[in-house]
Amino acid sequence: MPLLYSNQGIKPKIEGGTKPHITMAYFVNLWYCFEMQYNRIFDLIVIGGGPSGMMCAGRAAEKGARVLLIEKNKELGKKLSMTGGGRCNITNAEFDTRAFLANFPESKEFLFSPFSKFSVQDTFNFFEKKGLPLVVEGRKRAFPKTQNANDVVAVMANFIKKNNVEIKTGVKVTAMTKESDGNFLIETKSGENFHGKKVALASGIGGEGISMLEELGHTVKEPNPNLVPLTTDAEWVHALSGISLSFMTIRFRQGGKNRLKKTGKILFTHFGVSGPLILNSSFEVKKLLDVGHVIASIDMFPDTEENELDRRVWRLFELNKNKILKNILPEMMDKAIAEQILNLPDINIAEKPANAVTKEERKALVKKMKDLTFPITGTLGFEKALIADGGVALTEVNFTNMTSKIHPNLYLLGDVLDINRPSGGFSLQLCWTTGWVAGTDAGNLK
Numbered sequence: 001m002p003l004l005y006s007n008q009g010i011k012p013k014i015e016g017g018t019k020p021h022i023t024m025a026y027f028v029n030l031w032y033c034f035e036m037q038y039n040r041i042f043d044l045i046v047i048g049g050g051p052s053g054m055m056c057a058g059r060a061a062e063k064g065a066r067v068l069l070i071e072k073n074k075e076l077g078k079k080l081s082m083t084g085g086g087r088c089n090i091t092n093a094e095f096d097t098r099a100f101l102a103n104f105p106e107s108k109e110f111l112f113s114p115f116s117k118f119s120v121q122d123t124f125n126f127f128e129k130k131g132l133p134l135v136v137e138g139r140k141r142a143f144p145k146t147q148n149a150n151d152v153v154a155v156m157a158n159f160i161k162k163n164n165v166e167i168k169t170g171v172k173v174t175a176m177t178k179e180s181d182g183n184f185l186i187e188t189k190s191g192e193n194f195h196g197k198k199v200a201l202a203s204g205i206g207g208e209g210i211s212m213l214e215e216l217g218h219t220v221k222e223p224n225p226n227l228v229p230l231t232t233d234a235e236w237v238h239a240l241s242g243i244s245l246s247f248m249t250i251r252f253r254q255g256g257k258n259r260l261k262k263t264g265k266i267l268f269t270h271f272g273v274s275g276p277l278i279l280n281s282s283f284e285v286k287k288l289l290d291v292g293h294v295i296a297s298i299d300m301f302p303d304t305e306e307n308e309l310d311r312r313v314w315r316l317f318e319l320n321k322n323k324i325l326k327n328i329l330p331e332m333m334d335k336a337i338a339e340q341i342l343n344l345p346d347i348n349i350a351e352k353p354a355n356a357v358t359k360e361e362r363k364a365l366v367k368k369m370k371d372l373t374f375p376i377t378g379t380l381g382f383e384k385a386l387i388a389d390g391g392v393a394l395t396e397v398n399f400t401n402m403t404s405k406i407h408p409n410l411y412l413l414g415d416v417l418d419i420n421r422p423s424g425g426f427s428l429q430l431c432w433t434t435g436w437v438a439g440t441d442a443g444n445l446k
């Protein structure tokens with residue numbers, strides 16, 4: 001009869017000397033070995049192959065634990081590869097932990113303990129030792145010197161592979177339950193089940209992870225995407241994808257009233273609008289959307305009164321009497337934007353020569369340049385949210401090792417935690433710190 005061996009050297013005992021006498025203990029042992037090999041009992045199962053999950057898995061395996069990492073996407077670190085506009089703002093180079101944590105006003109008291117174990121300096125050392133030096137830019141934002149977020153993903157993927165973490169990509173966890181022996185049963189959409197002595201939930205904000213936590217008795221604040229691009233169904237906006245307007249004012253209207261006004265730069269995208277100014281408005285816009293329709297209005301010339309703008313447009317038309325408008329308006333704005341405005345159904349004068357434009361048509365055009373409206377239909381949601389608030393209540397987490405106070409063999413990492421923070425590398429530092437502290441603890445097999 002073949003003997004089944006686990007990674008940890010557990011094997012069925014054959015009692016009774018040379019002539020095997022099969023006892024109950026033999027079957028129990030055999031069953032256990034079968035579980036180890038085929039139904040997979042791991043020391044640690046990490047759910048989510050983002051930055052916090054990869055850090056935790058790699059660190060626990062480095063310490064000797066048998067680790068399984070489950071990621072629902074086909075590849076690891078998909079969101080990480082998009083961070084910082086593809087450059088990855090990997091941390092914030094504020095090396096004084098107290099000053100760093102001042103950016104987490106509501107949670108700093110909780111975070112002192114994990115940050116005393118893995119700080120910003122440790123992040124610099126971690127990546128530099130793995131051949132990815134960092135550079136610091138304005139507002140202390142640190143990026144890989146290669147300016148490529150994919151290099152960060154590669155370092156993390158290499159870290160877990162080198163330490164023999166078993167990786168399952170394209171596998172979605174659907175349920176996590178506590179078994180009578182204290183282990184966790186992890187069920188997946190494909191029907192494959194796994195058992196873990198410990199589990200680290202690193203599934204980010206939103207999605208199944210949060211509902212699994214609620215089922216395990218945790219208090220979870222409903223996640224809300226905070227810094228997130230806005231969507232519209234106005235096709236002319238989609239057509240301007242990739243173009244930005246550097247100095248303009250945007251107003252968000254509801255019920256005919258201006259509710260929010262910001263000045264700066266916006267970026268048109270194939271789904272709507274984005275850029276820092278939009279992201280920073282999104283939380284308030286989302287609240288408006290919850291109660292009704294929202295109209296965005298762009299003033300492309302915020303420093304110029306409508307009368308003065310009308311005079312400028314009139315002069316432009318006078319100087320180019322015989323030219324068609326789509327060829328002369330680009331003197332005042334980006335060519336693609338000019339073309340879209342001139343072709344709007346209520347303007348529709350792109351092909352007219354300047355001397356054929358009526359006064360009413362010119363005034364309507366000028367009005368449009370000061371009040372270019374489009375409906376806001378929603379936000380892009382969690383996947384594209386730079387920061388989302390919500391997550392597990394911090395009072396339910398033991399921050400000395402990042403475990404749940406309700407289930408001490410469950411680790412809670414990264415965006416799963418209800419921690420508000422600004423943009424600038426703070427979110428990823430939170431992932432490196434919580435992932436490393438949890439991995440160190442979970443890898444301790446004593």
Ligand SMILES: Cc1cc2nc3c(=O)[nH]c(=O)nc-3n(C[C@H](O)[C@H](O)[C@H](O)COP(=O)(O)OP(=O)(O)OC[C@H]3O[C@@H](n4cnc5c(N)ncnc54)[C@H](O)[C@@H]3O)c2cc1C
Nearest residue numbers: 048050051052072083084089173203204414415425427428
């Ligand atoms: C466009 C963009 C740019 C950003 N730029 C920056 C930046 O430059 N600097 C910064 O500090 N922060 C940035 N952030 C925020 C940062 O990306 C997040 O804070 C960080 O990724 C959170 O890491 P995490 O490991 O907690 O979760 P995530 O990165 O969200 O990873 C969670 C993983 O779990 C997987 N998962 C979820 N549910 C399941 C399931 N049921 N089964 C299996 N797998 C599952 C997901 O597919 C995902 O891969 C940015 C965010 C966005 C959207």
